[in-house]
Amino acid sequence: MYEPANPVSATLIVTASKDATAIMWDLKSGKIVHRLKGGHGVHEISCVLVYIPSDVSAAPLLITGGWDRNAVVWDIITGQQMYRLEGGHSQGISAMDLYNPGEGISPLVVTGSADDTAVVWDLCSGQVVRTLSGGHADRIYSVAVHAPRISICPPLVVTGSEDKTAVVWDLHSGSRLCKLQGEHTATITAIAVYAPPDGMSPPLVLTASADKTAIVWDVVTGIPIRRLTGCHTAGLLSAAVYSPQRGRGSPLFITGAQDHSTVIWDIWSSEQVRRLEGGHSQPVKAVAVYTPPEPTIPAVVVTGSDDKTAVVWDLQSQHIMHTLSRGHSGEVTSVVVYTPPMPKASPLVITGSEDSTAVVWEVFSGKQLH
Numbered sequence: 001m002y003e004p005a006n007p008v009s010a011t012l013i014v015t016a017s018k019d020a021t022a023i024m025w026d027l028k029s030g031k032i033v034h035r036l037k038g039g040h041g042v043h044e045i046s047c048v049l050v051y052i053p054s055d056v057s058a059a060p061l062l063i064t065g066g067w068d069r070n071a072v073v074w075d076i077i078t079g080q081q082m083y084r085l086e087g088g089h090s091q092g093i094s095a096m097d098l099y100n101p102g103e104g105i106s107p108l109v110v111t112g113s114a115d116d117t118a119v120v121w122d123l124c125s126g127q128v129v130r131t132l133s134g135g136h137a138d139r140i141y142s143v144a145v146h147a148p149r150i151s152i153c154p155p156l157v158v159t160g161s162e163d164k165t166a167v168v169w170d171l172h173s174g175s176r177l178c179k180l181q182g183e184h185t186a187t188i189t190a191i192a193v194y195a196p197p198d199g200m201s202p203p204l205v206l207t208a209s210a211d212k213t214a215i216v217w218d219v220v221t222g223i224p225i226r227r228l229t230g231c232h233t234a235g236l237l238s239a240a241v242y243s244p245q246r247g248r249g250s251p252l253f254i255t256g257a258q259d260h261s262t263v264i265w266d267i268w269s270s271e272q273v274r275r276l277e278g279g280h281s282q283p284v285k286a287v288a289v290y291t292p293p294e295p296t297i298p299a300v301v302v303t304g305s306d307d308k309t310a311v312v313w314d315l316q317s318q319h320i321m322h323t324l325s326r327g328h329s330g331e332v333t334s335v336v337v338y339t340p341p342m343p344k345a346s347p348l349v350i351t352g353s354e355d356s357t358a359v360v361w362e363v364f365s366g367k368q369l370h
Contacts, residue, residue, distance in 0.1 A: 046065055046067060048096075049096050049109065059078075062075075065093035070084050073085065084126070088121065089117065095111070097110050108123065112142065112143040116139060118131075118132040118140055120132065132167075132169050132174055136165065136167065139161060140160070156171060156203070162187045166217075178220075180215070186211035189237055189238075194267055210237075214265075236257045239253065275318070276311075276318055281305075284303045287304075288335040298314050304334065308330060309325045310323075310324040312363055335351055346363060
């Protein structure tokens with residue numbers, strides 16, 4: 001998603017597909033702005049990132065990662081390919097995340113690959129900064145970057161793998177800080193990071209696995225501190241974090257699974273708070289959260305499923321607000337919640353699917369816009 005600083009400019013959605021293309025859409029009109037192709041040959045685009053520079057005169061960038069082992073950097077305004085991040089991986093890129101320190105410092109892109117490594121790239125130069133290797137014995141499935149609120153703490157990279165482990169790395173030095181291992185018996189499918197609002201406490205990392213469990217880890221010691229079990233009857237596929245504003249309840253981890261259900265957990269007690277079921281007839285592959293700006297507006301969870309639908313849930317009551325159906329002919333693989341910058345604007349849901357399309361919906365009405 002690209003949100004321009006100039007409110008007159010169009011807000012754009014980017015969708016990536018197995019057909020080796022990425023498409024940029026105007027969120028308001030639903031029309032195609034740019035079709036980005038040729039950057040990855042005939043290879044699938046597996047992940048996308050957007051970088052918005054603090055200098056409003058500089059062009060925002062789109063980064064696409066593909067199974068051709070490379071990442072491609074595009075100019076969002078013109079849709080032109082600028083340069084490639086290449087030579088860092090020997091197999092396809094499966095996950096990416098971005099670290100943007102601001103203040104004139106070059107942003108860094110972290111790519112995870114089927115070659116068992118993660119690579120840190122300088123986005124401005126396109127050069128490899130360092131390779132995070134030796135941490136995994138199998139494909140890296142997910143990547144998450146944690147940017148601390150205080151400068152004395154280094155930014156962290158967490159990589160999850162098919163080898164049933166996750167590794168915490170110091171982004172600046174490339175050193176392995178700890179390995180989160182010995183708990184999962186199957187692939188780590190998703191990672192979520194909760195940053196305490198005080199800015200001083202270390203983050204908590206949740207690893208979700210195909211072994212039907214999720215583990216909350218202390219990233220300083222690498223010791224598991226909570227085990228979330230007994231609620232899912234099949235492997236976990238997705239995870240998200242709900243971080244309410246101060247005084248508005250406890251932070252929550254949210255997990256979606258192959259058993260068609262979504263479970264909401266209290267981060268501090270590891271107890272199940274709510275269970276969202278009955279909305280889907282197939283596995284829940286994607287989870288997103290809407291955190292309202294005011295207490296009078298309900299917090300919302302959106303789940304996307306193999307049953308070709310997305311469901312909007314009231315987080316507090318657990319009731320289904322809307323089922324977003326008839327928008328896709330294929331499995332819903334990704335869900336994003338976006339709030340336009342205009343006053344009193346209604347939040348929107350963007351669903352991506354294996355049918356190579358993205359659909360925009362209003363959260364509270366369930367109306368399909370594009």
